[in-house]
Amino acid sequence: MRTVEKALRLLDYYDGQNPEFGLSDLARLSGIDKATVLRMLGDMAATGLVDQDPESRKWRLGAGILRLARLREAAFPVTRVLTPILERLAAETGETAHASLISGRHLGTVGIVESTRSNRVSLEPGQMLPLHATASGLAYGAFARPELRAQLLAAPLPAATATTPTDPHRLAELLDQAARRGYAVADQTYEDEVFGIAMPIFGPDGFATGALAVATPISRMTDTHTAAILAALAPAAREATLGLGGRFPPTQRPAAD
Amino acid sequence: MRTVEKALRLLDYYDGQNPEFGLSDLARLSGIDKATVLRMLGDMAATGLVDQDPESRKWRLGAGILRLARLREAAFPVTRVLTPILERLAAETGETAHASLISGRHLGTVGIVESTRSNRVSLEPGQMLPLHATASGLAYGAFARPELRAQLLAAPLPAATATTPTDPHRLAELLDQAARRGYAVADQTYEDEVFGIAMPIFGPDGFATGALAVATPISRMTDTHTAAILAALAPAAREATLGLGGRFPPTQRPAAD
DNA sequence: ATTCATCGGTTCATTATTTACACCGACGTT
DNA sequence: AACGTCGGTGTAAATAATGAACCGATGAAT
Structure with missing residues (x-):
């Protein structure tokens, strides 16, 4: 190699x-x-x-x-753009919000704002998220450049929990579902007790470059909570895309406001 | 190679x-x-x-x-420690202050706070500073691990300006001078019209890991201004060392306060 | 005390990876 | 139409990466 x-x-x-x-x-x-x-x-x-x-x-x-991070931020101020968005998202949902960007074959976490509740999802700064086992990964994968889908389905799919999708067909279904809905969910597929909801962040080419996600303890998940999170997530993801100079693909163009 | x-x-x-x-x-x-x-x-x-x-x-x-920068900062919060120090230093001196850390064979700039004056020294974020041609480099070199001195004197010394020390003997003199004084000056050795004054930032092993510097337009340099800058620089460098978990070598231990 | 395992690091013959050159089609200028 | 440059690819030759054996030091277990 x-x-x-x-x-x-x-x-x-x-x-x-x-x-x-x-x-x-x-x-x-x-x-x-x-x-x-x-x-x-x-x-x-x-x-x-x-x-x-x-x-x-x-x-x-x-x-x-x-030094490199300073240069990267100067040319392309990711952190500065994402931080306020994450803060708002965490405040509105009462849950932990995080953003990740593609970095090689994984998503690299570049921002986390934790919920203020004592029962909350706590994430490792700088964690690498596998694409197949996280809501962020699915949201990314569903809207990434088409080549990625084949690569992703061909690669090994290690199980992180009992419900991690390890079958390529199952993963394909999940990607399709995410592509249809415009968001992805992950029910304890990476960490037990954690439910994730994510939407893609698009790059200038109209393909996903990362994802914005909200992670909640499974005990708090209800349909109404999910709906509330999605309602907060959608404009936040839109803002993140725009703030990073991204553009939406025709199928995902949000309603103008 | x-x-x-x-x-x-x-x-x-x-x-x-x-x-x-x-x-x-x-x-x-x-x-x-x-x-x-x-x-x-x-x-x-x-x-x-x-x-x-x-x-x-x-x-x-x-x-x-x-991602890596976040991890590095989490383990070792350099930027967070240096930024307020630089801000104070720039305010007190009225000049541009910057900090750099060793990164391979050069000093990598990790923080800059520019003077508010309109005639000021302006620095590139993320710039790599050569050790032999900058006040920061001399301050670092004078207090780095002993092996470095020989390496530095043996390496090529490219001229950046007319007054860059390109002769190893001259460089050795400057390093000795810096070691004696505890600070280094650079009179237009890297950029024309720029005068630099720097002091080392020490690591946990008592050797320099970087430098804290003030850069002023040559037109503003006077002995009293130099003295004022040194008076502000010394406690700032001390604070930077302590804030990063560094320790002073016996010869450079500042007076307790 | 002695053994044993593990640590960081070095050496060196073997080999597999990197390398450079030539070449490709695409694009923009002249 | 000729030319230069771009990003990128294939190939044979050679250089640089490799891993097993080995070293001294350290620390735990017997």
């Missing part, structure tokens, strides 16, 4: 729970030889993408990322 | 002025074959580090960076 991609995939293991890894940890997780991992980490450290704690010798995300 | 590093160095060409590149641009800049660059970009796109505008086919920084 391509070395550069393998090296960068090492970064996928980092999340809010695991901000640093030892050399052997990463070798074990990735299945790559230690010597190779070490060289990859060395290369990434040389460009500031990771750095090594001189004491514990563990490898962390590096300062170079901040 | 190592492929991973070469691939990641492509990202160094991005800055505030150049938020996107065509395939051939990057091949030309890097001196790498187009085919190779394309594969590298493909690998980086697969992990979300870059993405390609589907229309113009140009390559931009990707959404995956935001």
